[in-house]
Amino acid sequence: MAAIWFHQGCSKDDLSAVAEEGLRRIAARIGRDIYVVSTGGGLHQIDSLHYTGMAFDIWPNYAGTRIAASSIRQVLGTDWDIVENTEKGYIHCEYDPKN
Numbered sequence: 051m052a053a054i055w056f057h058q059g060c061s062k063d064d065l066s067a068v069a070e071e072g073l074r075r076i077a078a079r080i081g082r083d084i085y086v087v088s089t090g091g092g093l094h095q096i097d098s099l100h101y102t103g104m105a106f107d108i109w110p111n112y113a114g115t116r117i118a119a120s121s122i123r124q125v126l127g128t129d130w131d132i133v134e135n136t137e138k139g140y141i142h143c144e145y146d147p148k149n
């Protein structure tokens with residue numbers, strides 16, 4: 051059973067229900083432990099969805115960021131924006147439905 055780990059200083063309490071559900075779907079479908087490195091804390095752009103609990107950052111230890119991001123896109127679908135940060139090695143996921 052894949053677990054969801056939260057890096058020191060970030061908590062699932064900062065996530066909305068929909069974001070938490072997204073994390074659970076990723077862990078279940080990928081079948082690997084998921085490391086969340088940012089939720090609502092830390093430094094983000096002022097209008098960042100992190101502050102509304104609709105975004106989280108994942109550090110994919112199981113694959114490179116490009117491969118991990120494309121599999122997360124498949125799991126979460128088009129209501130989510132998935133952005134790779136190849137420099138820092140994490141993937142930003144935010145719930146931002148366009149309709």
Ligand SMILES: [Zn+2]
Pocket residue numbers: 088100105106107141142143
């Ligand atoms: Zn982010």
